[in-house]
Amino acid sequence: MLDSLLLGAGQIFTLSTLVFMFLGSIAGIIAAAIPGFTVTMAIILTLPLTFAMPPLQGIAVMLSVYVGGYTGGLISAALLGIPGTPSAMATTFDAFPMARAGQPGRALSLGVWASFFGTLISTAVLIVAAPPLAIIAVKLGPWEYFSLIVFALTIIASLVASSLLRGLMAGAIGLAISTVGPDPMMGRPRFDFGVEMLAPGLPFLVVLIGIFAISQLVSEVEDARAVRSGTALTTRDIDFQNWAVIREIVMRPVNLVRSSVVGVLVGALPGAGGSIANLLAYDQAKRASKTPEKFGTGIPEGVVASEAGNSATAGGGLIPMIALGIPGSAVDAILMASLMVHGISVGPRLIMDHADLVYGMFIAMVVASLMMLVVCLASMRLFLRVTEIPKWAIVPAVIVCCVVGSFALNNRVTDLYLLGFIGLAGYALKSLDYPLAPLVLGVILGPIAETNLRRALQTDADWTVFLTRPVSLLLLVAAVLSVAWAIWKHKKSSLPNETG
Amino acid sequence: MTTGPETAADKRGEAGEVARLLSYVAILAVSAWLFFEAGSLPTSRWDVLGAGAFPQLVFGVLALLALAAIVGALRGLRPAALADFGAATLDWLKRRYLVVALLALFGIYLAVLPLAGFSPATFVFLLAAQFLLLPRRPRTIAVALVLAVVFSFGLNELFASVFNVFLPRGGF
Numbered sequence: 001m002l003d004s005l006l007l008g009a010g011q012i013f014t015l016s017t018l019v020f021m022f023l024g025s026i027a028g029i030i031a032a033a034i035p036g037f038t039v040t041m042a043i044i045l046t047l048p049l050t051f052a053m054p055p056l057q058g059i060a061v062m063l064s065v066y067v068g069g070y071t072g073g074l075i076s077a078a079l080l081g082i083p084g085t086p087s088a089m090a091t092t093f094d095a096f097p098m099a100r101a102g103q104p105g106r107a108l109s110l111g112v113w114a115s116f117f118g119t120l121i122s123t124a125v126l127i128v129a130a131p132p133l134a135i136i137a138v139k140l141g142p143w144e145y146f147s148l149i150v151f152a153l154t155i156i157a158s159l160v161a162s163s164l165l166r167g168l169m170a171g172a173i174g175l176a177i178s179t180v181g182p183d184p185m186m187g188r189p190r191f192d193f194g195v196e197m198l199a200p201g202l203p204f205l206v207v208l209i210g211i212f213a214i215s216q217l218v219s220e221v222e223d224a225r226a227v228r229s230g231t232a233l234t235t236r237d238i239d240f241q242n243w244a245v246i247r248e249i250v251m252r253p254v255n256l257v258r259s260s261v262v263g264v265l266v267g268a269l270p271g272a273g274g275s276i277a278n279l280l281a282y283d284q285a286k287r288a289s290k291t292p293e294k295f296g297t298g299i300p301e302g303v304v305a306s307e308a309g310n311s312a313t314a315g316g317g318l319i320p321m322i323a324l325g326i327p328g329s330a331v332d333a334i335l336m337a338s339l340m341v342h343g344i345s346v347g348p349r350l351i352m353d354h355a356d357l358v359y360g361m362f363i364a365m366v367v368a369s370l371m372m373l374v375v376c377l378a379s380m381r382l383f384l385r386v387t388e389i390p391k392w393a394i395v396p397a398v399i400v401c402c403v404v405g406s407f408a409l410n411n412r413v414t415d416l417y418l419l420g421f422i423g424l425a426g427y428a429l430k431s432l433d434y435p436l437a438p439l440v441l442g443v444i445l446g447p448i449a450e451t452n453l454r455r456a457l458q459t460d461a462d463w464t465v466f467l468t469r470p471v472s473l474l475l476l477v478a479a480v481l482s483v484a485w486a487i488w489k490h491k492k493s494s495l496p497n498e499t500g
Numbered sequence: 501m502t503t504g505p506e507t508a509a510d511k512r513g514e515a516g517e518v519a520r521l522l523s524y525v526a527i528l529a530v531s532a533w534l535f536f537e538a539g540s541l542p543t544s545r546w547d548v549l550g551a552g553a554f555p556q557l558v559f560g561v562l563a564l565l566a567l568a569a570i571v572g573a574l575r576g577l578r579p580a581a582l583a584d585f586g587a588a589t590l591d592w593l594k595r596r597y598l599v600v601a602l603l604a605l606f607g608i609y610l611a612v613l614p615l616a617g618f619s620p621a622t623f624v625f626l627l628a629a630q631f632l633l634l635p636r637r638p639r640t641i642a643v644a645l646v647l648a649v650v651f652s653f654g655l656n657e658l659f660a661s662v663f664n665v666f667l668p669r670g671g672f
Contacts, residue, residue: 048665049663051663051665052663052664052665165565165568165569165572166520166569168565169524169527169562169565169566169569172558172561172562172565173527173562175558176531176534176555176558176559176562179538179554179555179558183551183554185547185551186544186546186547186551188541188542188551190538190541190551190552190555191534191537191538191555214606218599218602218603218606219599221598221599221602221633222595222596222598222599224597224598390634390640391633392630392633392634392635392640392644393630393634393643393644393647395602395629395633396602396625396626396629396630396633396647397626397647397651399606399629400622400625400626400651400652400655401651401655403609403610403613403622404618404655404659404667407665407667407668408659408663408665411665411666413613413614413668416610416613416614417610419610420606420607420610423606424603427599427603428523431519432516432519432520432523433516433520434523446558449554450554453549453554453557454547454548454549454553454554457548457549458547458548461548
C-alpha cells in the first residue's frame with residue numbers, strides 16, 4: 001500500500017500536474033458559479049482537454065474540477081439566491097438570507113470551509129472503505145454483477161425521477177443505446193442498418209455530451225427575457241472572517257460530521273449525487289436541531305449542512321466506482337469513461353492492477369480540496385463577477401466547446417452528426433420530464449450488464465441461479481424493494497390530492 | 501378535481517401529458533420493432549444467449565414499461581385534451597422560439613462544418629447565435645465579435661498547437 005501511495009504521490013506532486021489541477025479548480029469554481037451550468041457540464045468540457053495527459057494527471061485535473069465545482073455553486077446561491085448547480089439548492093435556504101442580512105462574507109466563508117471539511121471527511125471514508133470493498137467485489141461472480149447493475153438502475157430511477165416509470169424507461173433507453181454496434185462478447189454487428197455512423201456503436205462520451213450538455217444549454221435560452229438581461233450581484237466589500245468561521249464550524253462538529261456522512265452515503269448510492277445530498281443533509285440538520293424554526297432565516301448550521309453534504313458526495317461517489325466499477329453519479333460515470341479512454345478497465349480489479357492510480361486519486365482528492373480552499377479564499381471577490389456573464393455570450397461558446405470535445409475523441413465528423421441528434425433527443429426527453437441520469441448510467445452499464453449476463457449463462461444455463469446465489473438474490477430483492485418504495489412514496493404523496 | 505374554469509396553465513399541463521403519452525407510444529413502437537429485429541440476429545454455438553438475447557430483454561422490458569405508462573396516462577386524460585394538443589404545442593413552440601432558432605442554427609452549423617472547415621463555420625455560427633440572443637447594443641456586438649474570433653480561430657489554433665488535435669479543415 002505504501003509503495004502505491006508513494007508512486008501515486010510521485011505522479012501528483014509534479015509541477016505540470018499541480019498547475020493543471022490548480023487551473024481545474026478555478027475552472028470548476030467558475031463553471032459552477034454560473035447559474036444553470038452544472039458540475040457535470042464542467043467535467044464534460046474538461047474531458048477532451050485531458051486526452052493528451054497521462055491517465056492519473058487527467059483524472060486528477062477532473063477531480064479538481066469536480067471538487068471546485070461543488071463549491072462554486074455556493075457563490076450564486078449565497079449572493080443571488082440562485083443555486084449555481086442543483087447541488088447548492090439547500091445552500092440558498094440559509095446562505096442567501098445571511099447574505100441579505102449584511103453578512104455575505106460569513107455566508108461564503110462558512111460554505112467554503114464546510115465544503116473543504118466535507119471533502120476531507122469523504123476522502124478519509126473513501127480511503128478506508130474502497131480497498132476492502134474491492135477485495136470482496138473481486139469474489140463476486142457474473143450473477144452478482146448483473147444483479148448489482150439491475151439494482152443500480154432501479155435505485156437511480158426511483159431516486160431521481162418524478163415518475164418511477166419514466167425513470168425506469170430512461171434507464172432502459174440507456175441500455176438500448178448501448179446495444180447499438182458490435183456486441184461486447186463476439187463483436188457481431190447489431191442495429192447499424194447499414195449506416196456508417198452507427199457501425200462502431202454510439203460513443204459513450206458523445207452520448208453524454210449530447211444528453212447532458214447540449215440539452216441543458218438549449219434549455220437555458222427558453223426564457224427570452226432572461227437571456228437578454230443580466231442580474232445584478234452584491235459586489236460591495238465582503239469581509240470573510242475566516243478564523244471566526246473555522247471556530248464556528250469546528251466548535252459544533254456534530255452537524256459537520258453528520259452532514260458529511262449523509263453526503264458520503266448518498267454519494268455512494270448509484271445515481272444519487274450532490275443534488276439529493278444537500279437537501280437530505282439540510283433536512284437531517286433541521287430535524288436534529290433544538291431550534292428548527294430558525295432554519296431558513298440565515299443560520300450557520302444550514303449553510304454548513306448543505307455544503308458539507310454536497311461536497312462529501314465527491315468521495316462517496318468514488319467508492320462504488322473504484323471498488324465495484326459502478327459509477328455513483330453521472331460525474332463519476334464521466335471519470336470512469338476518462339479512464340476507459342486511456343485503456344484502463346474499471347472494475348473491482350482496478351485497485352489491484354492499478355494501485356498507484358487509485359492511491360494517486362485519493363491524494364488528488366486531498367490536494368484538490370486544498371486548492372479549492374486556497375483559490376476560493378484568495379479570489380472569491382473576482383469569482384463574484386463570473387455570475388454576471390450573460391447567457392447570450394456563454395451558451396453559443398459552450399456549444400462550440402461541446403462540438404470540439406465530441407470531435408477530439410475519435411476525430412470523426414460523423415460523431416458530430418450524432419451529437420446533434422442526441423442533443424435534440426436529450427432536449428426532447430428533458431422537456432418531457434424524463435430523468436437523464438438513469439439514461440447515462442444505462443449507456444455505460446449496458447455492455448457490463450450484457451457481458452456478465454452472458455458469462456453467467458455460459459457457466460450455467462439455468463436462470464434460477466440468479467435467485468439461488470445469496471448475494472445475487474439480496475441485490476435483486478433490494479432492486480424490487482427500491483421500486484416498491486418509490487411506488488409507496490408516490491401513492492403517499494398523491495393521497496392528499498385525492499382526498500382533498 | 502378541477503371545479504372552476506380551466507386556466508392556461510391547466511391546458512399546458514394536459515398538453516404535456518398528451519406529449520408524454522405520444523412519447524410512450526413512440527417508445528413502444530420502436531422497442532417492439534427492435535425486439536423482433538433482435539430476434540433475427542444469428543446465435544452462436546459457443547454462446548448460450550447469442551448477440552440478440554440481451555437487446556431482446558432490454559427492448560422487451562422497455563415495451564412493457566411503455567405499455568404500463570400508456571395505460572396510466574390514458575386513465576388520467578380527458579378526451580378534450582387531445583383536441584387542444586395541437587394548439588398547445590404551437591403555443592409551446594412559440595414561447596420557445598429562441599430554442600427552435602438555436603437548434604436550427606446548430607443543425608446548419610453541423611451540416612456545414614465538414615465542408616467549410618471548423619474556424620469559418622464556427623465563426624459564422626457564433627456570430628449568428630449571439631446575434632439571435634444578445635441585446636443589440638454597440639458594446640455587446642463588439643464583445644460578440646471578439647468571442648466569435650476567440651472560440652473559432654483561437655480554439656482551432658489552441659487544439660492544433662497544444663493538444664495536436666486537428667479540427668476539420670473543410671472540403672473546399
